[in-house]
Amino acid sequence: xxxxxxxxxxxxxxxxxxxxxxxxxxxxxxxxxxxxxxxxxxxxxxxxxxxxxxxxxxxxxxxxxxxxxxxxxxxxxxxxxxxxxxxxxxxxxxxxxxxxxxxxxxxxxxxxxxxxxxxxxxxxxxxxxxxxxxxxxxxxxxxxxxxxxxxxxxxxxxxxxxxxxxxxxxxxxxxxxxxxxxxxxxxxxxxxxxxxxxxxxxxxxxxxxxxxxxxxxxxxxxxxxxxxxxxxxxxxxxxxxxxxxxxxxxxxxxxxxxxxxxxxxxxxxxxxxxxxxxxxxxxxxxxxxxxxxxxxxxxxxxxxxxxxxxxxxxxxxxxx
Amino acid sequence: xxxxxxxxxxxxxxxxxxxxxxxxxxxxxxxxxxxxxxxxxxxxxxxxxxxxxxxxxxxxxxxxxxxxxxxxxxxxxxxxxxxxxxxxxxxxxxxxxxxxxxxxxxxxxxxxxxxxxxxxxxxxxxxxxxxxxxxxxxxxxxxxxxxxxxxxxxxxxxxxxxxxxxxxxxxxxxxxxxxxxxxxxxxxxxxxxxxxxxxxxxxxxxxxxxxxxxxxxxxxxxxxxxxxxxxxxxxxxxxxxxxxxxxxxxxxxxxxxxxxxxxxxxxxxxxxxxxxxxxxxxxxxxxxxxxxxxxxxxxxxxxxxxxxxxxxxxxxxxxx
Numbered sequence: 001x002x003x004x005x006x007x008x009x010x011x012x013x014x015x016x017x018x019x020x021x022x023x024x025x026x027x028x029x030x031x032x033x034x035x036x037x038x039x040x041x042x043x044x045x046x047x048x049x050x051x052x053x054x055x056x057x058x059x060x061x062x063x064x065x066x067x068x069x070x071x072x073x074x075x076x077x078x079x080x081x082x083x084x085x086x087x088x089x090x091x092x093x094x095x096x097x098x099x100x101x102x103x104x105x106x107x108x109x110x111x112x113x114x115x116x117x118x119x120x121x122x123x124x125x126x127x128x129x130x131x132x133x134x135x136x137x138x139x140x141x142x143x144x145x146x147x148x149x150x151x152x153x154x155x156x157x158x159x160x161x162x163x164x165x166x167x168x169x170x171x172x173x174x175x176x177x178x179x180x181x182x183x184x185x186x187x188x189x190x191x192x193x194x195x196x197x198x199x200x201x202x203x204x205x206x207x208x209x210x211x212x213x214x215x216x217x218x219x220x221x222x223x224x225x226x227x228x229x230x231x232x233x234x235x236x237x238x239x240x241x242x243x244x245x246x247x248x249x250x251x252x253x254x255x256x257x258x259x260x261x262x263x264x265x266x267x268x269x270x271x272x273x274x275x276x277x278x279x280x281x282x283x284x285x286x287x288x289x290x291x292x293x294x295x296x297x298x299x300x301x302x303x304x305x306x307x308x309x310x311x312x313x314x315x316x317x318x319x320x
Numbered sequence: 321x322x323x324x325x326x327x328x329x330x331x332x333x334x335x336x337x338x339x340x341x342x343x344x345x346x347x348x349x350x351x352x353x354x355x356x357x358x359x360x361x362x363x364x365x366x367x368x369x370x371x372x373x374x375x376x377x378x379x380x381x382x383x384x385x386x387x388x389x390x391x392x393x394x395x396x397x398x399x400x401x402x403x404x405x406x407x408x409x410x411x412x413x414x415x416x417x418x419x420x421x422x423x424x425x426x427x428x429x430x431x432x433x434x435x436x437x438x439x440x441x442x443x444x445x446x447x448x449x450x451x452x453x454x455x456x457x458x459x460x461x462x463x464x465x466x467x468x469x470x471x472x473x474x475x476x477x478x479x480x481x482x483x484x485x486x487x488x489x490x491x492x493x494x495x496x497x498x499x500x501x502x503x504x505x506x507x508x509x510x511x512x513x514x515x516x517x518x519x520x521x522x523x524x525x526x527x528x529x530x531x532x533x534x535x536x537x538x539x540x541x542x543x544x545x546x547x548x549x550x551x552x553x554x555x556x557x558x559x560x561x562x563x564x565x566x567x568x569x570x571x572x573x574x575x576x577x578x579x580x581x582x583x584x585x586x587x588x589x590x591x592x593x594x595x596x597x598x599x600x601x602x603x604x605x606x607x608x609x610x611x612x613x614x615x616x617x618x619x620x621x622x623x624x625x626x627x628x629x630x631x632x633x634x635x636x637x638x639x640x
Contacts, residue, residue: 134477146578150475157454157580158615166611167574171490171566180609182570246491250502254487258466258575260477289500291486295478 003059005050005067005108006314008115008307009033009042011087011142012222012269016049017310018057018064023126025307027056035089039096042088046098047105062107066317069098069110070118070309077112077316087142111316115309116162117154119302120147122312123265127303132262136255137302138164139268140248141223143177143189148259165189169250187247190270193240194221200236207236223273230274244270245278249285257291267302276301323379325370325387325428326634328435328627329353329362331407331462332542332589336369337630338377338384343446345627347376355409359416362408366418367425382427386637389418389430390438390629397432397636407462431636435629436482437474439622440467442632443585447623452582456575457622458484459588460568461543463497463509468579485509489570507567510590513560514541520556527556543593550594564590565598569605577611587622596621 002021007014011033018027029052034041046069054061061067073085073092080099085092099110120129120137129135129149137147146164148155155161165185166178173182177191186192197209213225229237252264264286266279283299290296302308322341327334331353338347349372354361366389374381381387393405393412400419405412419430440449440457449455449469457467466484468475475481485505486498493502497511506512517529533545549557572584584606586599603619610616622628 148578150470155470155579158582159580160612161578161580163577163580163611166577166609167487168570168609169488169491170493171570173490178611180611182609250488250491254574255578257483257486258468258481258578259475260479260481260483262478289486289488289502291483291498291500292480 002065002319003057003063004065004314004317005053005061005106006310006312006316007046007050007067007069008119008309008313009046009069009071009085009088010115010309011072014042014045014049015307015310016046016053017307017314018050018053018059019311019314023311023314025311027053028307028310029053029056033088038089039085039092042092043096043098043101047102050106060107064106064108065319066109066111067102067106068118068313068316069102069112070115070313071098071112072115075112075114080110080112082112109317111313113313113316116145117147117156118312118316119267119309120149120265120312121154121315122304122308123267123302124149125315126311127308128265128300129263132298134259134261135263135265136164136252136259136261138248138252138264138266138271140188140266140271141269142191144185144248145268146255150259150261164251164255167251167254169247169254184247184251188244188251190221190223190226193226193244196240197221197236205236208232208234209237223269226270227273241278245281246285248282249287250289252282253286253289256286256297257289260292261297263298263300265300265302267305267308272302272305322385322639323377323383324385324634324637325373325381326630326632326636327366327370327387327389328439328629328633329366329389329391329405329408330435330629331392334362334365334369335627335630336366336373337627337634338370338373338379339631339634343631343634345631347373348627348630349373349376353408358409359405359412362412363416363418363421367422370426380427384426384428385639386429386431387422387426388438388633388636389422389432390435390633391418391432392435395432395434400430400432402432429637431633433633433636436465437467437476438632438636439587439629440469440585440632441474441635442624442628443587443622444469445635446631447628448585448620449583452618454579454581455583455585456484456572456579456581458568458572458584458586458591460508460586460591461589462511464505464568465588466575470579470581484571484575487571487574489567489574504567504571508564508571510541510543510546513546513564517541517556517560525556528552528554529557543589546590547593561598565601566605568602569607570609572602573606573609576606576617577609580612581617583618583620585620585622587625587628592622592625
């Protein structure tokens with residue numbers, strides 16, 4: 001009894017899990033996010049991923065207590081809709097009734113939440129944030145997202161709190177993929193880093209990043225590509241990651257100066273892939289910018305790793 | 321019945337008020353912060369300011385329900401102590417039992433709180449923040465302090481939340497008076513601006529700032545000095561204020577991206593003195609950095625003005 005589903009919807013992959021009452025993973029499935037079927041194709045892939053995970057858990061999807069979804073874009077949990085999830089597929093430029101469609105397809109109720117917030121709650125309840133009452137979750141991947149838990153409760157603001165990636169770390173600085181200048185994400189987001197790598201390569205800098213990408217049969221610089229380039233001491237990759245780490249240090253320290261949380265939990269594709277040594281470097285870069293430097297926050301790698309988002313999403317449909 | 325006192329303890333002045341049940345100001349007094357008697361001299365001046373305000377309100381200090389104090393430095397409300405309030409007098413380099421001394425001297429109970437937080441609560445309850453449930457208070461003066469109210473309650477973090485002045489707006493940027501690099505306060509704090517003005521004058525730039533200071537019989541560039549220099553289109557003053565406004569815009573927008581509060585209330589010596597036109601300019605500078613730019617927060621000048629800190633402090637001793 002009490003088996004739930006969870007989906008972490010991303011621009012690269014769709015991760016589904018089926019978990020038991022103790023949030024133990026009983027089944028899981030991972031599919032690449034289909035890029036040519038529009039939002040409909042994505043929703044079909046989400047259903048398919050849940051079915052595979054449910055099969056592994058030996059349960060019908062209609063027997064699940066529900067399926068929670070952590071989604072990018074503008075999420076309306078009450079309406080069950082997701083609007084403008086450009087990161088998932090570029091033509092997701094309208095409001096899609098994700099909840100309604102999947103409820104019918106899977107025969108169970110659907111819960112919706114913001115992807116980063118859901119992952120932060122998962123780390124707070126089940127992962128690296130467990131010992132604390134207030135944490136800042138930082139998800140370092142294609143972009144840089146943030147989730148805030150204050151005194152045990154998520155802080156949502158007017159619905160859009162946590163945009164740590166768009167805190168300014170350098171006025172009049174690098175152009176961000178969001179169109180603004182000097183955002184932390186302009187230095188640290190994987191998409192911005194790839195654009196910068198391409199620019200520099202065009203200007204004659206040498207790098208193996210794109211050769212590794214091709215060999216791995218990827219169409220973008222994934223976290224795995226960056227990790228491999230770093231292992232081989234690729235100069236350009238090393239330089240861009242150093243820049244990203246420094247920007248993360250300044251931006252996260254700024255957030256800590258404002259909020260004075262007990263702990264920072266760093267996850268996301270790059271955060272999880274590069275792991276402890278790089279999170280330790282981010283922590284070191286935070287140091288010089290912390291106002292109360294005698295009492296820094298604890299800094300941890302996200303513990304739930306790749307499945308954190310999907311497990312967190314499953315918490316959305318937990319019985320009260 | 322129900323008359324309370326409040327003291328706003330600053331590095332330049334000590335402002336005391338006596339207010340009634342409806343927080344109506346019945347008496348007030350303002351004294352320059354004495355610089356040569358150490359913490360003892362400051363405490364004596366605080367007592368004297370409260371006595372004058374009480375006289376004006378026609379009440380004995382011992383008949384007050386209590387006196388609240390908004391103080392800089394490290395405030396311990398339970399112990400009634402203030403530690404390292406260097407901004408008040410440079411030799412306040414230890415823990416002083418402000419509460420105990422004043423309770424005895426004035427014959428009433430003393431409440432202690434952080435100056436910026438107390439002023440933020442005052443604006444939230446009685447001033448420009450009244451229509452909202454979540455606000456960010458920004459106090460632009462000698463330094464730049466911040467206060468946070470989320471869902472109707474002050475957010476204190478581990479005791480040091482709100483250090484908005486030390487959010488990084490430019491990595492590897494200007495040296496802040498706190499010793500760190502690139503803080504918002506390094507561009508916007510009155511003390512940092514004065515240091516920069518002196519530096520530039522030494523390097524041959526022309527300015528009337530220091531002549532105005534002398535004519536006004538001041539020993540530092542007060543908000544009034546800056547305001548007068550701006551009125552006379554002093555080039556250096558204009559340039560430094562432009563720089564301050566731009567840094568405030570970026571830093572406050574960063575905080576809003578993180579917290580998504582409903583409103584920002586800008587006060588402090590410079591904020592109050594320069595008022596609406598300059599707060600409107602800060603709001604404009606925030607614009608390009610706001611992630612949810614279609615729904616910016618309201619931005620207001622602090623309404624309680626010069627007395628806000630003292631009135632806010634009086635709330636500390638209000639009956640439950």
